Amino acid sequence: MCTVCGCGQGETSIEGHEHEHPHEHSHPHDHAHEHRHEDGTVHSHPHPHEHSHEHTEHGHAHDPLHDPNTPHYHEHKGDIHYGLGPAHAHAPGLSQERMVRIEQDILGKNNTYAGENRQYFAEHGLFAINLVSSPGSGKTTLLVKTIEDLAGRLPVGVVEGDQQTSFDADRIRATGAPAIQVNTGKGCHLDAHMVGHALERLNLPDDGLLMIENVGNLVCPSSFDLGEAHKVVILSVTEGEDKPLKYPDMFHAADLMILNKIDLLPYLTFDVDKCIDYARRINPKLEVLKVSATTGEGMERWLAWLTEGVDVAIAARQQNVNLLKKRIAELEARLAAKG
Amino acid sequence: MHEMSLAEGILQIVEDAAGKQNFKKVTEVRLEIGALSGVEPDALTFCLDVVFRGSVAEGARVELERLPGQGFCLACAETVPVTALYDACPKCGSYQVQATGGTEMRVKDLLVE
Numbered sequence: 001m002c003t004v005c006g007c008g009q010g011e012t013s014i015e016g017h018e019h020e021h022p023h024e025h026s027h028p029h030d031h032a033h034e035h036r037h038e039d040g041t042v043h044s045h046p047h048p049h050e051h052s053h054e055h056t057e058h059g060h061a062h063d064p065l066h067d068p069n070t071p072h073y074h075e076h077k078g079d080i081h082y083g084l085g086p087a088h089a090h091a092p093g094l095s096q097e098r099m100v101r102i103e104q105d106i107l108g109k110n111n112t113y114a115g116e117n118r119q120y121f122a123e124h125g126l127f128a129i130n131l132v133s134s135p136g137s138g139k140t141t142l143l144v145k146t147i148e149d150l151a152g153r154l155p156v157g158v159v160e161g162d163q164q165t166s167f168d169a170d171r172i173r174a175t176g177a178p179a180i181q182v183n184t185g186k187g188c189h190l191d192a193h194m195v196g197h198a199l200e201r202l203n204l205p206d207d208g209l210l211m212i213e214n215v216g217n218l219v220c221p222s223s224f225d226l227g228e229a230h231k232v233v234i235l236s237v238t239e240g241e242d243k244p245l246k247y248p249d250m251f252h253a254a255d256l257m258i259l260n261k262i263d264l265l266p267y268l269t270f271d272v273d274k275c276i277d278y279a280r281r282i283n284p285k286l287e288v289l290k291v292s293a294t295t296g297e298g299m300e301r302w303l304a305w306l307t308e309g310v311d312v313a314i315a316a317r318q319q320n321v322n323l324l325k326k327r328i329a330e331l332e333a334r335l336a337a338k339g
Numbered sequence: 340m341h342e343m344s345l346a347e348g349i350l351q352i353v354e355d356a357a358g359k360q361n362f363k364k365v366t367e368v369r370l371e372i373g374a375l376s377g378v379e380p381d382a383l384t385f386c387l388d389v390v391f392r393g394s395v396a397e398g399a400r401v402e403l404e405r406l407p408g409q410g411f412c413l414a415c416a417e418t419v420p421v422t423a424l425y426d427a428c429p430k431c432g433s434y435q436v437q438a439t440g441g442t443e444m445r446v447k448d449l450l451v452e
Binding site (some may be wrong): 103 | 352370377441443
């Protein structure tokens with residue numbers, strides 16, 4: 001939304017309600033806005049407070065012929081300010097207010113926790129993936145099948161996120177793999193802090209796979225880094241091929257898309273190629289695997305992808321260990337030389 | 340989407356700053372929200388209003404600055420403006436566009452008393 005005039009230019013768009021209008025108003029801050037020319041073309045450009053305009057008492061008259069690329073300062077009754085004064089107050093010194101610079105990422109705290117998780121994974125040779133999808137895409141079934149297939153080959157642990165119940169963790173534990181259920185209560189996603197706590201309780205063996213099954217939700221989990229190596233989005237073919245376009249944030253955040261339940265394709269009108277094309281419009285680098293957790297079709301490639309990830313994590317840990325060993329040997333040699 | 344969590348994150352940032360910089364009241368909070376960040380400005384403003392109640396920021400104005408979206412078009416090999424993650428390149432029409440800017444979500448500054 002344009003915060004100045006209140007015209008709805010935000011991301012909420014209501015079909016059939018076009019909202020483009022040229023607006024003229026006086027305003028003292030930066031924002032982007034749209035211009036409509038007489039020939040009907042509309043263009044939008046950032047409007048970073050860099051045009052010539054005159055201050056009257058508190059209003060600005062905009063020069064419509066401004067060059068948006070020309071930076072300049074504002075003159076205000078003899079005072080000079082660069083638009084960076086206390087929250088663009090126009091009468092410096094008259095107000096008791098002061099401005100506090102913050103410049104902090106809103107997700108900064110989550111990202112700090114995510115960084116700690118990432119370090120934990122690196123130190124323990126764990127390949128961590130964050131599985132995201134809408135509810136009912138078959139995440140848990142895929143996990144159970146994956147754990148069964150990897151049994152004896154790799155240690156696997158699971159963090160299960162759901163609003164309520166421990167049904168999913170129970171299903172995982174039935175396979176013999178360690179699992180921790182995180183109930184988010186009213187929350188719509190897992191955050192890095194919750195995962196950090198789950199890790200404390202999970203006590204995973206080193207050099208293995210950690211699968212974090214996020215809350216079934218194609219929107220919110222996309223923004224929260226949990227410290228994982230990859231987000232994996234699971235889309236089942238019963239859902240409709242246009243989901244990547246409807247929920248672009250998630251497909252943008254993911255590195256791999258699993259098209260699940262492909263055994264049902266003969267009974268559906270799902271267009272696989274179209275779906276992949278839509279997903280790659282959002283994310284040109286997205287990898288795609290076609291899988292049926294029920295029949296096992298495509299599972300080999302999925303397991304190979306996981307094993308490869310685990311191998312890389314183990315190799316990275318080994319390299320760190322070797323570097324540390326080398327460093328210790330150097331220090332010991334130096335100590336011995338002194339002694 | 341998860342605007343409530345974000346609003347709580349913003350309050351946390353504000354309260355941390357209040358503790359460090361010793362102010363008792365916040366009259367304005369300025370945010371920078373990228374066009375591709377997946378944040379719904381109206382919903383965020385609404386949530387902030389609720390979350391700020393009873394805090395140092397109760398009743399504070401929320402100024403939301405939208406930062407434009409940017410992508411790198413693999414076909415054109417250059418940075419182009421985009422308004423959504425699913426936008427085609429405005430120059431060549433290709434969908435091989437990787438978002439590179441406009442995903443920010445930041446608290447820029449506060450006006451305090």
